[in-house]
Every structure is written in C-alpha cells, then in structure tokens.
Amino acid sequence: MTTTSPTLGPVVVTGAAGFIGSHLTDALLALGIEVVAIDRRSVHTDPVAARNLAGALTKPRLRVHQVDLVSDEIDALVAGAATVFHLAAVPGVRDSWSERFPDYAASNVVATQRLLAACERAQVGRLMLASSSSVYGQASGPSRESDPTYPMSPYGATKLAAEHLCMAHAARPDTTTSVVTLRYFTVYGPRQRSDMAISRVLAAVLSGSPVPLYGDGQQSREFTYVDDIVAATLAAATVSEDIDAEIVNVGGGSSVSMLELIALVGQITGRKIPLAVEAPRAGDVEATRADLTVAHSLLGYAPRVELREGVARQLDWMVKQPSGHSVSAAAKVVVSR
Numbered sequence: 001m002t003t004t005s006p007t008l009g010p011v012v013v014t015g016a017a018g019f020i021g022s023h024l025t026d027a028l029l030a031l032g033i034e035v036v037a038i039d040r041r042s043v044h045t046d047p048v049a050a051r052n053l054a055g056a057l058t059k060p061r062l063r064v065h066q067v068d069l070v071s072d073e074i075d076a077l078v079a080g081a082a083t084v085f086h087l088a089a090v091p092g093v094r095d096s097w098s099e100r101f102p103d104y105a106a107s108n109v110v111a112t113q114r115l116l117a118a119c120e121r122a123q124v125g126r127l128m129l130a131s132s133s134s135v136y137g138q139a140s141g142p143s144r145e146s147d148p149t150y151p152m153s154p155y156g157a158t159k160l161a162a163e164h165l166c167m168a169h170a171a172r173p174d175t176t177t178s179v180v181t182l183r184y185f186t187v188y189g190p191r192q193r194s195d196m197a198i199s200r201v202l203a204a205v206l207s208g209s210p211v212p213l214y215g216d217g218q219q220s221r222e223f224t225y226v227d228d229i230v231a232a233t234l235a236a237a238t239v240s241e242d243i244d245a246e247i248v249n250v251g252g253g254s255s256v257s258m259l260e261l262i263a264l265v266g267q268i269t270g271r272k273i274p275l276a277v278e279a280p281r282a283g284d285v286e287a288t289r290a291d292l293t294v295a296h297s298l299l300g301y302a303p304r305v306e307l308r309e310g311v312a313r314q315l316d317w318m319v320k321q322p323s324g325h326s327v328s329a330a331a332k333v334v335v336s337r
C-alpha cells in the first residue's frame with residue numbers, strides 16, 4: 001500500500017511570537033510557505049514578541065494576528081489552512097502553582113478545545129500539538145509514549161488535558177483533522193524564555209552573579225536544541241496521511257544534571273560559576289529522558305545539535321542582545337566550543 005503525505009501549506013502557527021513558535025515560523029517562511037501567525041502578544045507593544053518575530057516580519061508571506069485563542073473569533077483565521085501548528089500555551093511549571101493557574105487552564109485547555117473545533121469546521125487536514133515531557137511525571141528511565149502519565153504540576157496537567165482533547169477530536173467519526181502530539185523535552189537555544197534553566201544560568205554568568213540552583217543539582221533534563229524541535233515538528237506535519245492520532249517524543253538524545261550543565265557552561269565560558277543554593281521547587285521531577293524510537297521510525301528524526309554546541313550558540317545570541325542582560329563581564333566572555 002502506498003501512503004501519501006498531506007500538503008503543508010498554507011499554515012496557521014499559534015504562539016508564533018513565542019520562543020519555539022517564532023523559530024517554527026522562520027523555518028516555514030524559509031520554505032516559502034504562507035504563514036498565518038497567531039499570538040495574544042502584540043509585536044507592536046511587546047518587546048519580546050517584536051524581537052522574536054523581527055526576521056519573520058520582513059517576509060511577505062507572513063500575516064500576524066494579535067488574537068486571544070480563549071475568547072476571540074478564530075474561524076476566519078483557520079479557514080483555508082491545510083495545517084495548524086498549535087504552540088500557544090502558558091508554559092512553566094513553577095508559576096502554574098500560583099494564582100495564575102486560571103490563565104494556564106484557559107490558554108492551555110479552553111483555547112485548545114476552541115482551536116480544535118475551529119479546525120473541524122474549517123476541515124483542516126492536520127493539527128500538531130506542542131505538548132511536553134511534563135505529562136510523564138517521575139520516570140526511572142527513558143519515557144516511552146505508551147508509558148502511564150502522571151503530571152507532577154498543574155502545568156503538566158493542563159498539557160495532558162490538551163492532549164486528551166486532541167485524541168477525543170481525532171476519534172470523532174466525522175473529523176477531517178488528524179493530530180500529531182509532540183512531547184517536547186526541555187527546549188533551548190536563541191530566544192529561549194528567560195525563566196528557563198539555560199537562560200538563567202547564562203544570564204547569571206554574563207552578569208557575574210551566582211547561578212540559582214534548586215535542590216542538590218542532581219535533577220537531570222533532556223535538553224533539546226530548538227532547530228531539532230522545529231525539524232521534528234515540520235516532519236510531523238507531512239508524515240503519512242493515514243495517521244489519525246499519534247503521540248511522539250522529541251528529545252535531544254541525552255540527559256544531563258543541572259550540575260553537569262553548570263560545569264559545561266563553565267567550560268564554554270572559561271569561568272568559575274558561583275552557586276546560590278535554594279530549596280527544591282514543587283513540581284520539578286528528578287529526571288526527564290526521552291525514548292526516541294517512535295520519533296525515529298515515524299518522523300525519521302534524530303537530534304543533530306549536541307548540548308555543548310547548542311549552549312554555545314545560545315550564549316553567542318545572548319551576548320549580542322542590545323539589552324536585557326547586564327553584561328558587565330560578558331563583553332569578555334570567550335565562547336569555547
């Protein structure tokens with residue numbers, strides 16, 4: 001039996017002004033694809049959104065819409081799209097314990113349901129959901145897609161709810177929208193959110209302040225370079241038409257502890273890094289590690305960028321930012337690869 005691949009464009013990217021969404025948007029535009037970019041942050045008033053989409057905004061095939069997926073009309077934006085990449089969400093484990101939780105619930109769950117319904121009305125061919133390794137919870141070895149899910153944070157619970165909504169829609173007998181859920185494992189690279197570990201470590205090194213370390217530093221993460229995430233996400237959009245619903249881990253291929261990460265940053269920058277030890281944070285699992293068998297067999301995916309190279313690229317990018325990092329010592333940082 002021959003399988004055909006669905007057409008990629010035109011596409012909608014939600015969360016396009018964010019870290020990963022902006023890289024995906026850049027990659028789609030580079031392929032000559034028309035992109036309808038949706039985000040509730042405005043490129044006119046939000047400096048991070050403006051910075052993230054600065055390159056994309058120079059391209060004629062981009063249309064940017066400031067839209068809140070929780071409450072705004074979205075049918076007209078989805079109409080005509082062959083593919084929807086759904087990356088919009090409120091991310092981050094720590095804040096999800098706070099009074100901001102209603103925003104997580106609305107933007108991660110309600111918005112996903114509204115978007116799926118709009119996709120069905122518009123007969124969109126495929127939706128990619130950006131999900132997270134945080135749906136797994138504590139794991140003793142590499143997590144497989146078939147493993148039980150036990151999110152350890154309200155954030156993880158909302159991401160799992162979004163996954164279930166996708167599966168429910170994909171199981172409808174009348175749907176035309178297939179779904180690929182991508183479980184991203186900690187993503188890093190240029191434009192990484194400032195609340196994330198590698199950003200925080202690099203920012204501390206650049207400003208000469210101690211690096212905050214939560215707990216004993218033995219907690220390990222599978223870090224995935226953003227270009228690898230984009231490659232897997234694009235591959236998921238065009239893989240066989242016979243798919244109704246798939247779940248795929250996307251990881252960087254190895255897992256390192258926070259102490260190992262900090263030591264690596266020390267080697268790359270040639271600096272001794274002082275630590276500020278703080279209490280462990282609720283919801284932080286001890287280890288994340290991806291089994292990439294499905295990503296390899298279904299998407300032909302293999303991570304290409306190793307942690308040392310990826311961190312060096314992120315540091316290069318941070319040093320070049322006009323503001324946002326107090327670079328007292330940074331001007332002298334020599335990046336060693």
Ligand SMILES: NC(=O)c1ccc[n+]([C@@H]2O[C@H](COP(=O)([O-])OP(=O)(O)OC[C@H]3O[C@@H](n4cnc5c(N)ncnc54)[C@H](O)[C@@H]3O)[C@@H](O)[C@H]2O)c1
Nearest residue numbers: 015018019020040068069087088089107130132184186187
């Ligand atoms: N960064 C990671 O390591 C990581 C890991 C696993 C999964 N993910 C998932 O990948 C996606 C992108 O993450 P990111 O790190 O780029 O985050 P980000 O915060 O940089 O980007 C998310 C974007 O979504 C937008 N958004 C949020 N709520 C919205 C709403 N109601 N309507 C419209 N836009 C809305 C935000 O304004 C933001 O620009 C998220 O779904 C996140 O859960 C990220």
